Amino acid sequence: MGTNIRNVQDGFIGEVTGINICAPLTSEQVAVIEKGIDDYAVLTFPGQPLTDEQQVAFTRNFGQLEITLSGQMAKPEERRFQQLELGDISNYAKGDSARMYDRADRKRMYALANRLWHSDASFRAVGAGYTLLHARIVPGKGADTQFADMRAAYDALSAADKAEVENLVCEHSIVFSRQAIGFDDYNPGFDEHLKPVPHKLVITHPKTGRKSLYLSSHIGGIVGWPVPEARAFVRDLTEHATQSRFVYSHKWLVGDLVMWDNRTVMHRATRFDDLKEVRDLRRTSLKGIGLEVKLPQQVAGADAVAA
Ligand code: OGA
Ligand code: MN
Numbered sequence: 001m002g003t004n005i006r007n008v009q010d011g012f013i014g015e016v017t018g019i020n021i022c023a024p025l026t027s028e029q030v031a032v033i034e035k036g037i038d039d040y041a042v043l044t045f046p047g048q049p050l051t052d053e054q055q056v057a058f059t060r061n062f063g064q065l066e067i068t069l070s071g072q073m074a075k076p077e078e079r080r081f082q083q084l085e086l087g088d089i090s091n092y093a094k095g096d097s098a099r100m101y102d103r104a105d106r107k108r109m110y111a112l113a114n115r116l117w118h119s120d121a122s123f124r125a126v127g128a129g130y131t132l133l134h135a136r137i138v139p140g141k142g143a144d145t146q147f148a149d150m151r152a153a154y155d156a157l158s159a160a161d162k163a164e165v166e167n168l169v170c171e172h173s174i175v176f177s178r179q180a181i182g183f184d185d186y187n188p189g190f191d192e193h194l195k196p197v198p199h200k201l202v203i204t205h206p207k208t209g210r211k212s213l214y215l216s217s218h219i220g221g222i223v224g225w226p227v228p229e230a231r232a233f234v235r236d237l238t239e240h241a242t243q244s245r246f247v248y249s250h251k252w253l254v255g256d257l258v259m260w261d262n263r264t265v266m267h268r269a270t271r272f273d274d275l276k277e278v279r280d281l282r283r284t285s286l287k288g289i290g291l292e293v294k295l296p297q298q299v300a301g302a303d304a305v306a307a
Contacts, residue, residue, distance in 0.1 A: 003029060005036045005043070012149045013248045014040035021045055021257065022054045030061045033259075037130065038207050041264045042147050044250065045257040048134070052086055052282060055134050055257075059085075059284040062130055066121065066285045069174060070110060073187050078107075087283030089133065091274045103275060106185055113177045114269040116217035117148065117242055119262040120285055123174040123218045125197050128262045129288035135252045137280040142272030144249040145258065147265050150212035153241035154202065162202075165213070169223040170234070171196035176220030198223060203263060212264045213241055241266065252281075263288060 005014040014036050019029055037043050050058065059065055065085040072084070078094040093099045094107050101108045120128035133145065157165070173196040178184065186194065201222075203214045215238055222230035249270070250258055260267060262285075272279060 003032045005032075005040070007040075008044070009248045010149070010152070012040060012152065012246075013042045013044065013147070015044045015046065017046070019045070021048050021058050022050050024057070025061055034062065037259060037261055038205070041149060041151065042248065042258065042260040045259070046253065047255050048257050049255050050134050050257060052081065052083065055132065055282055055284055056083065056085055058257075059130075059132050059286065063286040063289055066128055066287050068283070068285070069121070069123070069190075069193055072193070073190050075187075081282075085284055087285070089279075089281035089283045090137075091279055100275065100278065108274070109181075109183050109185065110178070111269075113181050113183065113217065115271070116177055116180060117215070117238060117266045117268045118177060118218060119214065119216040119266055121262070121288075122172045122199060122214070122216040123177075123193075123197060127172075127199065127214075127288045129286040130259055130261055131267075131283060131285040132257060132259045134257045134282045135254050135280075136282060137278050138252040138254055139272045139274075139277035139279050141277075142270060143274075143279050144251050144270045145267055146247055146249045146270060147260060147267045148242045149246045149248075149264070150215065150241060150266060151205075151210045151264050152246050153243075154211050154213045156246075157240070165201050165237070168201040169198045170201050170214070170219045170230075171198055171221040171223065172216060172218040173197070173220055174218060177217040179220075180217060196220060205264065210264075213237065214263065215241055215266055 003019045004017050008015050016033070016036060033043065056065065067084045068087045071087060080088045080092060080095055080097055091100050091108070093101045093105065120131045173194060175194050199214055201214055202211055204211050215234070219234050221227050222233065
């Protein structure tokens, strides 16, 4: 049986079966997945018992792996995995695979911002392209990951609203999303990574030509706008873009791999009993090559923030 993609929700979520992603892929299989994610924006691959190495190898089919900022900022003893490309999305204590974190653990405080709607690494000059999350241990209840379709959200704007957002440029920084939940406990020496970077609010997919809203909780301003006006505007737009008609909630089963395109999708984690139940997901992500969301050089400050 060949690879099949089933439309799970509104041409937004595709479920991929008839493929073993633990093994090396053929170029035809890679092409089917790339087309699938362009068409759908989120792909789920149920029942794939990937090892860490297999997840990294599968991810490499689609581009250059990214090292997350939290991975970069962590000290070696704080890491559970030595491979920096592998993100630790778990409630284990830092660097420990036997003990869960405590209530006030800094790792927990930092990760709680995942509960805000975001696009991965939008605080970088080039944000993440695809993110891949693989479920190793899931809790009995809660902890769905939700996805919102930023293409459908754009399409649903009025003509006047589309015209208003068309040329806006937003400023993104990890500081803004963490500020929103009251976190400011950064390791020293990473100031350069905390500076805002500019991205266009409306981006066009190079292959499908579809426009989407590049929204994220990392946004703290709009170039040329007073900050309070910008934040109120972005809040309204985010509310519009995350209405239930644009949202899918993924209920994790062990062995699920979910892959999404951060340039067309926002996502967020949801609550679970994280001090009592273990949840262990592994994340890989790719540099966002292929969809230019960077601000053109002419806008002041663009050079200074290229990281
Ligand atoms: C992430 C993320 C959501 C979740 O890993 O980037 O946002 O449900 N995770 O863990
Ligand atoms: Mn995320």
